Amino acid sequence: MGEAIIIDGAAVICRRAKLAEIFELRWTLLRENMSRSAAEFNGDDAPSTRHYGAFLDGRNVGCVSFMLNEWEGEPAYQLRGMATVDDLQGRGIGRTLLDAALNDLKKSGETARLWCNARVPAIGFYDKMGWQRIGHPFDIPTAGPHYKMAYELEGAKESRDGR
Numbered sequence: 001m002g003e004a005i006i007i008d009g010a011a012v013i014c015r016r017a018k019l020a021e022i023f024e025l026r027w028t029l030l031r032e033n034m035s036r037s038a039a040e041f042n043g044d045d046a047p048s049t050r051h052y053g054a055f056l057d058g059r060n061v062g063c064v065s066f067m068l069n070e071w072e073g074e075p076a077y078q079l080r081g082m083a084t085v086d087d088l089q090g091r092g093i094g095r096t097l098l099d100a101a102l103n104d105l106k107k108s109g110e111t112a113r114l115w116c117n118a119r120v121p122a123i124g125f126y127d128k129m130g131w132q133r134i135g136h137p138f139d140i141p142t143a144g145p146h147y148k149m150a151y152e153l154e155g156a157k158e159s160r161d162g163r
C-alpha cells in the first residue's frame with residue numbers, strides 16, 4: 001500500500017508505518033509541551049492497530065492511526081492522531097494520507113465503521129473528506145472542543161452478517 005502526492009516537485013509518500021516512525025510528529029503537533037506519555041494512546045501496540053505516515057525525502061510530515069474501538073456497540077476503527085506538519089498544511093497531504101489509510105483499511109476485513117473525536121478547528125477537513133458530524137460539541141481537557149464524527153468505508157471486505 002502506498003500513495004503519493006507531488007509537492008513543489010518532490011514526492012510525498014503516504015504509507016503504512018511503524019509507530020516509531022510517526023510518534024515524534026504526533027507528539028509535537030498534537031500534544032505540544034506535554035509529556036511523552038500524553039502522546040501515547042491506548043491500543044498503540046495492539047496487533048489490530050494500524051499507523052500511517054506521509055514521508056517527504058524520509059522526513060515524516062503527516063501521521064494518523066486507527067485503533068479498534070467500538071462505535072454504538074459495534075466493532076469500529078477509531079481514527080486518532082491525525083496531523084500534517086505546520087509548514088505543509090493545506091497542500092493535500094492530509095487528504096492523500098487519509099485516502100491511503102482508508103484504502104488499506106478496506107482490505108483489512110475488520111470493520112467498515114470508522115469514527116473519531118475531531119477537534120473543532122479541524123472539522124472542515126473531515127467535512128471535506130465526507131465524514132458526518134454526530135451530536136453536539138464536547139470538551140477534551142488535553143485538546144479543547146471536539147465533535148464526534150463517523151464514516152462508513154464503501155466496498156470494505158467485511159462480512160456484514162458473519163462478524
Ligand SMILES: CC(C)(COP(=O)(O)OP(=O)(O)OC[C@H]1O[C@@H](n2cnc3c(N)ncnc32)[C@H](O)[C@@H]1OP(=O)(O)O)[C@@H](O)C(=O)NCCC(=O)NCCS
Nearest residue numbers: 083084089090091092093094095118119121122124125128
Ligand atoms: C487537519 C489537518 C490534519 C488537515 O491536513 P492537511 O494536510 O492540511 O489537509 P489537506 O491539505 O489534505 O486538505 C484537504 C481539504 O481539507 C481542507 N481543510 C484542511 N484543513 C482544514 C481546516 N482546518 N478547516 C477547513 N478545511 C480544511 C483543505 O482546504 C482541502 O480542501 P480542498 O480539497 O477543497 O482543497 C491539518 O490541518 C492539521 O494537522 N491540523 C493541526 C492538527 C489537527 O488539528 N489535527 C486534527 C486532530 S482531530
